[in-house]
Amino acid sequence: MDYFTAELLNMKYVVSKNVDAFFTIIYDVAVFILRFFKEAFKPPFEFGEIIRQCYQVGYRSLALISMTGFITGFVFTKQSRPSLAEFGATSWLPSLVAIAIIRALAPLVTALICAGKVGSGIGAELGSMKVTEQIDAIEVSGVNSFNYLVVSRVWATTLMIPLLMCYTAFMAMMGAFLDITLNEQTSFSIFLTNAFSKITFLDFTSSVIRSIVFGFTIGIVGSYQGYNTSQGTQGVGKAANMSVVISMFLIFIEEILIVQIVNYIRVA
Amino acid sequence: MPIHTHIDMSKEMIRVTDLHKAFGDNEVLRGIDLIVHKGENVVVLGRSGTGKSVLIKVIAGLLKPDRGTVFVLDEEVERLNHTQLRALRLKIGFSFQSSALYDSMTVRENLEFPLVRNSNVRRKEINMRVEEALEAVGLSKAISQMPSELSGGQRKRIGIARTLIMRPLLMLYDEPTAGLDPITCIEINDLINEVQERYHTSSIIITHDLTCAKATADRVAMLLDGQFAKEGSFEEVFDTDDERIISFYHYNFIT
Ligand SMILES: Nc1ncnc2c1ncn2[C@@H]1O[C@H](COP(=O)(O)OP(=O)(O)OP(=O)(O)O)[C@@H](O)[C@H]1O
Numbered sequence: 339m340d341y342f343t344a345e346l347l348n349m350k351y352v353v354s355k356n357v358d359a360f361f362t363i364i365y366d367v368a369v370f371i372l373r374f375f376k377e378a379f380k381p382p383f384e385f386g387e388i389i390r391q392c393y394q395v396g397y398r399s400l401a402l403i404s405m406t407g408f409i410t411g412f413v414f415t416k417q418s419r420p421s422l423a424e425f426g427a428t429s430w431l432p433s434l435v436a437i438a439i440i441r442a443l444a445p446l447v448t449a450l451i452c453a454g455k456v457g458s459g460i461g462a463e464l465g466s467m468k469v470t471e472q473i474d475a476i477e478v479s480g481v482n483s484f485n486y487l488v489v490s491r492v493w494a495t496t497l498m499i500p501l502l503m504c505y506t507a508f509m510a511m512m513g514a515f516l517d518i519t520l521n522e523q524t525s526f527s528i529f530l531t532n533a534f535s536k537i538t539f540l541d542f543t544s545s546v547i548r549s550i551v552f553g554f555t556i557g558i559v560g561s562y563q564g565y566n567t568s569q570g571t572q573g574v575g576k577a578a579n580m581s582v583v584i585s586m587f588l589i590f591i592e593e594i595l596i597v598q599i600v601n602y603i604r605v606a
Numbered sequence: 607m608p609i610h611t612h613i614d615m616s617k618e619m620i621r622v623t624d625l626h627k628a629f630g631d632n633e634v635l636r637g638i639d640l641i642v643h644k645g646e647n648v649v650v651l652g653r654s655g656t657g658k659s660v661l662i663k664v665i666a667g668l669l670k671p672d673r674g675t676v677f678v679l680d681e682e683v684e685r686l687n688h689t690q691l692r693a694l695r696l697k698i699g700f701s702f703q704s705s706a707l708y709d710s711m712t713v714r715e716n717l718e719f720p721l722v723r724n725s726n727v728r729r730k731e732i733n734m735r736v737e738e739a740l741e742a743v744g745l746s747k748a749i750s751q752m753p754s755e756l757s758g759g760q761r762k763r764i765g766i767a768r769t770l771i772m773r774p775l776l777m778l779y780d781e782p783t784a785g786l787d788p789i790t791c792i793e794i795n796d797l798i799n800e801v802q803e804r805y806h807t808s809s810i811i812i813t814h815d816l817t818c819a820k821a822t823a824d825r826v827a828m829l830l831d832g833q834f835a836k837e838g839s840f841e842e843v844f845d846t847d848d849e850r851i852i853s854f855y856h857y858n859f860i861t
């Protein structure tokens with residue numbers, strides 16, 4: 339066997355090993371998600387823990403979301419003004435900004451910030467519980483650790499991220515209003531009437547649905563990474579890191595897919 | 607040697623037969639046979655990395671054996687479904703090598719965690735049991751502290767108290783004295799014997815500390831290369847010409 343064939347065979351081995359690993363992970367994740375659905379609607383419900391986790395999601399992200407939302411609205415309005423002014427159409431600014439915020443910016447900004455703050459938090463928290471044997475301890479005390487730890491966290495992100503998205507939209511609108519009232523001296527009621535004149539029910543529901551999907555993604559990815567941590571303390575950092583990277587990646591893909599579907603519905 | 611008065615040789619609490627467990631190429635357990643009778647303290651001795659922790663994790667159903675059978679309280683662990691396994695685990699107290707206290711909860715919450723979820727015991731009864739378990743390990747004053755505020759020895763005790771709360775029939779101690787000073791070690795040994803007398807438990811105690819083994823064992827099993835090389839009373843096990851056991855004995859007292 340010459341060198342070239344040997345290299346080729348080796349490459350084939352490496353590739354097939356990686357492909358195997360890839361599909362093993364896909365399979366594992368699928369099993370993890372199925373297990374969530376199996377246990378999410380089955381007693382015992384950990385209501386106390388779900389509420390505590392909801393509070394954690396809000397608490398971890400609120401400050402950052404308030405600031406980012408407000409600044410996004412403010413800056414977006416400021417930057418859009420010149421191009422509208424060219425056509426003498428600055429009066430359209432409120433409705434243009436509202437559409438951009440509610441259709442696109444609010445869900446995406448919220449999801450990305452929460453992937454960073456909340457997703458990494460879940461990954462690190464469950465990861466350190468795993469490597470310090472706390473998850474084993476829960477299991478040997480006769481409590482279902484998946485239900486107690488994972489189901490409660492996934493419920494929390496799935497419920498809270500749509501709420502936080504509404505809050506981000508509100509803050510962004512406030513930012514937009516600040517800029518508009520400073521420049522065009524528009525009153526708040528006129529701003530609101532203009533802003534919502536072009537927003538449809540579909541715009542709003544599509545954003546809420548996307549946020550639910552994003553929330554679920556952040557919860558599942560963070561929990562999966564944390565719950566399956568290995569390699570000690572080093573693994574905890576990796577779990578936190580991977581939670582952020584993977585959920586952000588998935589959020590972009592989901593965003594593109596759902597927007598395509600909604601646009602299809604909008605035209606039909 | 608401890609004098610445990612409740613040993614009932616006719617009743618088997620744990621029976622492990624021909625147990626094998628490997629992680630990849632690393633064959634950790636290669637044919638373990640072990641029986642624990644009612645009221646008996648069995649000490650498993652062995653060097654670091656010989657698979658002692660793996661053995662009790664298999665017994666508690668946290669790891670699956672590759673081959674062999676494990677019966678705990680007359681039930682085959684591997685055949686149980688999730689619900690049955692949880693029911694069985696309520697009768698087992700597992701004290702972890704790292705204590706594994708829940709670090710987001712106070713000592714009280716750590717202790718009552720399984721009780722609040724597993725049974726409809728009333729609040730008053732829960733408080734009573736928490737106080738009783740803390741008193742049994744001599745740490746009543748730590749009730750509202752966080753685990754991070756405790757010393758290693760105190761954590762070990764709280765870990766043991768946490769298992770006592772469900773009134774287990776069986777105790778599995780993973781390195782109860784590792785990393786503790788000699789006096790604290792003696793206190794923990796006494797605690798293990800007290801638990802035995804007070805709650806009539808049967809136990810497996812995993813350790814590489816000979817003082818602990820001597821103080822608590824009714825029977826000692828020496829784990830070497832994935833199998834029990836020798837089993838019997840403490841004196842019997844070390845009355846041997848097996849090089850490996852002799853060196854284990856000597857190094858234990860030098861270091
Ligand atoms: N989850 C796991 N995955 C892979 N290998 C493992 C796992 N758990 C244990 N091992 C391996 O099994 C062997 C025995 O580990 P174990 O923790 O049982 O040792 P031990 O006898 O308890 O040692 P120590 O006294 O240091 O606690 C080690 O070589 C370890 O690398």
Ligand SMILES: [Mg+2]
Binds near residue numbers: 703781
């Ligand atoms: Mg160990």
